[in-house]
Amino acid sequence: MAVDDLSITVEEGEILGFIGPNGAGKSTTFNCVTGAYKPTSGTVRYHGKDVTGEPAYEMVKRGMAxxxxxxxxxxxxxxxxxxxxALAPDRILSVSGLRGETRARATAICNRVGLGDRVGQFPDExxxxxxxxxxxxxxLATxxxxxxxxxxxxxxxxxxxxDLSNLLLSxxxxxxxxxxxxHNMRGLLSLIDRAVVIQFGSKIAEGTPDEIRENETVQEAYLGGAEQ
Known part of the structure; x- marks a missing residue:
């Protein structure tokens, strides 16, 4: 069982850390929430609506990426x-004739994430x-x-x-x-407002970064003992 009776609430406007050792079920949870997997039980609610099992493209339309x-x-x-x-409406079959407006929006997003000087490069560069x-x-383009x-x-x-933390905060x-x-605990706990920690698909702790750092169960499960 990848996710076991796990309940998480994300508050609007926060940065929530989702923490756990390898194989804890973090990516599986993401896949269930975003529509890649259909949960075998339980409910996913987004803006108060039951969206359990909706496909990923529908979740994107609802505002989740x-x-x-x-x-x-x-x-x-x-x-x-x-x-x-990513900016193109899903009704379009081809983007070969992208309008200038789309190009400008794409450029603005590239600038926003720090790629303004690389817009003409290819990914392998x-x-x-x-x-x-x-x-x-x-x-972000969605x-x-x-x-x-x-x-x-x-x-x-x-x-x-x-640098990336500053971008996420902005x-x-x-x-x-x-x-x-x-898995970068130092970087993550410096960024987030609150954390949920899971192990073997179940929640073992929830709280502020300071509370998570001091939690002995988390130290044992994730950090391998008391934090140095």
């Missing part, structure tokens, strides 16, 4: 082209941190009010973690609610 640990941009399109595709920012840009971010700090330097200030999964 996510990033993925594995980046899969379209390698035959530029950075701006990848973002422009970007460093790891650039690919992560492209993943965020593609998600106009979300809730963004689920999966492992944003993986592979980043301390300076890059700080998105929250602009009205985007965030749920963030990451």
């Amino acid at each position: 996510r990033t993925f640990q594995s980046f899969r941009p379209l390698t035959d399109r530029t950075v701006r082209g990848n973002v422009a595709l 970007l460093p790891h941190a650039g690919l992560l920012r492209l993943e965020l840009a593609r998600a 106009g979300p009010d809730l963004l689920l971010v999966d492992e944003p700090f993986a592979g980043l330097s301390s300076r890059e973690v700080g 998105l929250r200030d602009e009205g985007v609610t965030l749920v963030v999964v990451d």
